[in-house]
Amino acid sequence: MDSMEAFYKVTYGLYIITASHEGKQGGYVGNTVFQVTADPPQFAISCSKDNASLSLIKKSGYFAVSVLDKQTKIDLIGTFGYKSSRDIEKFEGVDYIKGSSGCPIVLEDCLAWFECKVTQAHDLGSHLLFIGEIINKDLLKASKSPLTYAYYQTELKGRAPKNAPTYIEKKESGIPVEATAASKYKCLVCGHVYDPAEGDEDSGIPPGTAFEDLPDDWVCPLCGAEKSDFEPLED
Ligand code: FE
Secondary structure (H helix, E strand, O other), X not given: OOOHHHHHHOXXXXXXXXXXXXXXXXXXXXXXXXXXEXXXXXXXXXXXXXXXXXXXXXXXXXXXXXXXXXXXXHHHHHHHHHOOOOOOOOXXXXXXXXXXXXXXXXXXXXXXXXXXXXXXXXXXXXXXXXXXXXXXXXXXXXXXXXXXXXXXXXXXXXXXXXXOOOOOOOXXXXXXXXXXXXXXXXXXXXXXXXXXXXXXXXXXXXXXXXXXXXXXXXXXXXXXXEXXXXXXXXX
């Protein structure tokens, strides 16, 4: 037996990992944060080499970890999880403080945070594994539950219907699909599906609103992408 689904049985939390160097701030949503020793207290994080925050961690030698609330706003995950610090200022409008190392520490939807000094880095190919000793920490919301990767996948992100039946009649191969007022549209950035039958309650869009009729300034409720980043859904 060799099933890729075996990986789905490994559990994770979800965190915002942040760093800064010479005035540039970055952060991303990650699930690979682990306490690896107690004395001294150390965390390990695995950071993709595609991630803009990687060079900030390498150059500064510090990173911070914010443990996310189970009820974290999807917009916060959209900003830190689906966009790049190369393109936007992720911290604009976000509640955060600066740690003693200069690391920005996200306080929004944060239950507890840790500021770490990098003690080791290991090249894993696609990722760098950083070991960091905890130099500062705080517990902000003792009674709240942390967000798990599984809960995010099944409940938060689950607002976007998966494998939704298509309302678009497929044309012959090579001919573009014609969307109708009932067509669902998929966000090319995060995969969120806009369903006209449901509308977008959080943005005041009533059920029955065709994608075409959404305001021009409407954005993806999951990641903040613009209307132009959506395309009609095919099955
Ligand atoms: Fe999106």
